[in-house]
Amino acid sequence: MRHPQLAELPCTVARPAALLGERWMLLLLRQVFLGTRRFEDFQSAMDISRSVLADRLGVLVDEGVLRRVPYAHEGRTRHEYRLTEKGLDLYPVLVALRTWGERWMAPDEGEQFSLHHKDCGGDVQAKVECTECGASLTARDVRVTPNA
Numbered sequence: 001m002r003h004p005q006l007a008e009l010p011c012t013v014a015r016p017a018a019l020l021g022e023r024w025m026l027l028l029l030r031q032v033f034l035g036t037r038r039f040e041d042f043q044s045a046m047d048i049s050r051s052v053l054a055d056r057l058g059v060l061v062d063e064g065v066l067r068r069v070p071y072a073h074e075g076r077t078r079h080e081y082r083l084t085e086k087g088l089d090l091y092p093v094l095v096a097l098r099t100w101g102e103r104w105m106a107p108d109e110g111e112q113f114s115l116h117h118k119d120c121g122g123d124v125q126a127k128v129e130c131t132e133c134g135a136s137l138t139a140r141d142v143r144v145t146p147n148a
Helices: 014-020 023-033 039-046 050-062 091-104
Strands: 066-073 076-083
Touching: 014 023, 023 039, 023 050, 023 076, 023 091, 039 050, 039 076, 050 066, 050 076
Parallel strands: none
Antiparallel strands: 066 076
């Protein structure tokens, strides 16, 4: 199946995969959540070509994940990239991916940074839980039922 066809499937896993499945997309989002806002800063932090970066940022803007915000720099109008509500909702996805990576693919030298709750200093983790009782769940605890 071709990449654009994924976005047309009636599947809430396939559609996000069509948007986020390309390797630079998740890394761009990581940088935004780390506070990167400007084109040049993305490029230097990620060692990504200008054309690829411009294309991927454009896709994230077109999809409503990021918004462009103008600012003045040396007499010229430039743009920063800021997360929208849709983009902010991707945070648990990145935390879950990072948590999995820490467990199964951690570099020998360890992680470059840690995530801590601003208020109490506790570690941050993604959690899957039941909306009714609040129980923590794994794949073995979930039953899939087709919708009519």
